[in-house]
Amino acid sequence: MNANAEAAGGLHPLLPSDSATLRSLVDAARASGVDPYRYQTLLKQYWLAVGTESAGIDLASWTPFDGVHANLGNLTNTFQFYERLQLEHRELQWAGMGGMVGPAFAGGLLDLDYGRVVLEVQAISEAMALVWREVDRVGSPITTSMGAPEDIAALLQVGHEIRPEDVMWFQGKVIAMSKHIFSDLIPMHMAWVHDGNGTWPTPNPEDFYDAEKIDLSQTPGGEWVAAHPCGANAKHPSKAKAHADVVRQLLVKIEEANDAES
Known part of the structure; x- marks a missing residue:
């Protein structure tokens, strides 16, 4: 299972990633009279594939830990899709709010990637480590006396140990979080706005x-x-x-x- 959306593909590695194949499997499961609870992952994978195809994302190759630049197109398509969903379906307010954070979210990841690139230069990395140690020496007593948040104090203590691969790992976790949100919510949104034939319904x-x-x-x-x-x-x-x-x-x-x- 791909419960945290950290690996390539959809919800399960054995399931196909194109909506046409998945739809035929869903239709077969329904026709057999099987309890829907037993094929819930298949059904969710189908609606996820409908969503990724609508967003212009290749579900099979969507791999968060490939890095920011490899996923920049997926990030852009994700947030643009959220915006389009809300514009076409005014009741989907969450999607609209999700689209609004897209530029800041992607911008933050790109800023973080600049730090990773800088850390890959050994001389700069070593110089930064010296700076971090001095900041830790001077800043730790101050943050303690001021009651600063624990995350700031922790950053002062370990900043000199941060390496490019640490930043890369963190970026992968953040991108996986974005994919996880998409995988969790978009299938429900797709089921809401589409009817059984995959066409846009006209509500009364x-x-x-x-x-x-x-x-x-x-x-x-x-x-x-x-x-x-x-x-x-x-x-x-x-x-x-x-x-x-x-x-x-x-x-x-x-x-x-x-x-x-x-």
């Missing part, structure tokens, strides 16, 4: 924008917030007016959806 506007789904909550300041899963929201001192404002937004969305279908 009355059901999709049902006013009964409106959630009402009160802020510490006393204002009422009304929010619908589709993204419609309103804030007002009056609970009824906040609710009514969202209802009006939903009616507009229903009319727009009906006009688009006609």
